[in-house]
Amino acid sequence: MSISLPSIGARVSSLFAGHFFGFGLFLPFFPVVLGFRGLSAAEIGFILGAGTILRIAASPALSNLSDRTGQRRLSVLVYSLTGALFLTLFFVPGSSSLLAVAVIGYMVMNAPIVPLSDAYALDVQRNTGADYARMRLWGSAGFVLANLVGGALAAAGTSWIIVLAIVAASLATGAVAMSLPRQERADHGQTSGAAPVATPFRSVWFWPVIAVLGLFQASHAAFYGFGTLYWQAMAVPDFVIGGLWAVGVLAEIALFTVAGKLAQRFDPPVFLIAAGVAAVLRWGLFPFADTLATMAALQLLHGLSFGAAHLGGVAILAKVVPSRWGGTGQGLLATSIGIQMAVGLSLCGALYDINPDWPFHLMAVVSLAGTLIMLALTPLVRRRMA
Secondary structure, three states, rough: OOOOOOHHHHHHHHHHHHHHHHHHHHHOOOOOOOOHHHHHOOOOOOOOHHHHHHHHHEEEEEEHHHHOOOOOOHHHHHHHHHHHHHHHHHHOOOOOHHHHHHHHHHHHHHHHHHHHHHHHHHHHHHHHHOOHHHHHHHHHHHHHOOOOOHHHHOOOOHHHHHHHHHHHHHHHHHHHHHHHHOOOOOOOOOOOOOOOOOOOOOOOOHHHHHHHHHHHHOOOOOHHHHHHHHHOOOOOHHHHHHHHHHHHHHHHHHHHHHHHHOOOOOOHHHHHHHOOOOOHHHHHHHHHHHHEEEEEEHHOOOOHHHHHHHHHHHHHHHHHHHHHHHHHHHHHHHHHHHHHHHHHHHHHHHHHHHHOHHHHHHHHHHHHHHHHHHHHHHHHHHHOOO
């Protein structure tokens, strides 16, 4: 790549920031926007549920299409622009069916953007020595900023601005993607005319690994689905709840800041084992945290339970999946997370109605299982990474 390291690092950081700013507006606030358009809770649930299912399916399919063409940055541009185009249907007068097309189309076209961005950033790290984690942290920063902006705009009179901001973020993501240098199609070390580098996708060992990588992220299902409701039931003020969510993301950013140095001493399986131990503590103690100080202390563990799991997972895939198929590998990880998260949310919803503490106990058990499985798989993973 001919562009200097600071330039390409800043552009990849902007790619993450732009996408996650839009996602940070969509995820928490779009149900509210749909409510202001007159949709019922059942209609909103159906639209978002259908979008989630199709998003899970679309992530590896669209990522693989990008890998096959060797046009990763062009794919991000096309997917971003198409997603923005779908969302503009929100402003066209029509029925709830048209709104469903707008929302589901946006969700599907956004599905491969993070996997492809991760794959591109990991190639940048491999080729230039740039720090993936320091580039990725700007996605977390964009998400936090979007939460603050969306909270100020989530009212009936200004909710349409949220939609415009999401469209603008999609357009900006595509524009940044096309400002990046084109990557070589061949894998490092593969000469012209050489046999294609084998992928692990047809290997039996790969699927337990991708499943356990997804399990670490899916262990957050209880918190993502019911953490705010749990705190509200404890009479925690909404502005404090917002602060607690921010503490978790700030802890994640802090880990991303120093992760490059940590990676020089610890390999990816160690990151995952640390994430699992932190998750066991976090979810096991979550129902017993009855003061603001203890709640905030447990939120600090998000830096490990999410951040270390994410860094360990993408690093393992970067080692075992050839660069050319990096988008497909990251897309399969996103699908693994999505499927297990959906199952986790369903189970946690049933348990929450019986006893609000039980979903978090279940997540502690899931985290313990993931940690033990990772310990068992570590020798295999290290061999495959080598």
